[in-house]
Every structure is written in structure tokens, then in C-alpha cells.
Amino acid sequence: xxxxxxxxxxxxxxxxxxxxxxxxxxxxxxxxxxxxxxxxxxxxxxxxxxxxxxxxxxxxxxxxxxxxxxxxx
Numbered sequence: 001x002x003x004x005x006x007x008x009x010x011x012x013x014x015x016x017x018x019x020x021x022x023x024x025x026x027x028x029x030x031x032x033x034x035x036x037x038x039x040x041x042x043x044x045x046x047x048x049x050x051x052x053x054x055x056x057x058x059x060x061x062x063x064x065x066x067x068x069x070x071x072x073x
Contacts, residue, residue, distance in 0.1 A: 008072070
């Protein structure tokens with residue numbers, strides 16, 4: 001059961017990573033553009049992409065574990 005839980009959590013994480021990362025990145029860039037009232041340069045966009053990457057990993061690890069513990073129990 002333990003290996004199955006880890007496997008399904010990893011699969012869920014992999015399936016959700018790209019769309020969630022893209023959504024968080026776009027929301028973050030738009031929020032920063034609205035706050036600064038200008039378009040972001042490449043350095044600022046790269047910073048937002050790194051931030052979105054970090055937030056996505058934390059969010060999906062927690063979500064995958066909670067979702068699978070609920071579904072598999």
C-alpha cells in the first residue's frame with residue numbers, strides 16, 4: 001500500500017505540474033504588472049517563473065498527499 005500511495009502521488013504531481021505552474025506564473029506576472037503599472041522585463045519575468053516553480057512544488061506535494069490519503073483510505 002505504501003509504494004502504491006507514493007506512486008499515485010507522484011503520477012498526480014506529474015500530471016498537474018505544468019498546468020498549475022503555468023496558472024500560478026501567469027497570475028503572478030499579471031499581479032506584478034498591475035502593481036508596477038508597466039510590463040515586466042526578462043529578469044523580472046524569470047524571477048516570477050522561479051517563484052511560481054517553488055510555489056507549485058510545495059502546493060502539489062501537499063495536495064497530492066492529502067488527495068491520495070483521502071481517496072485511498
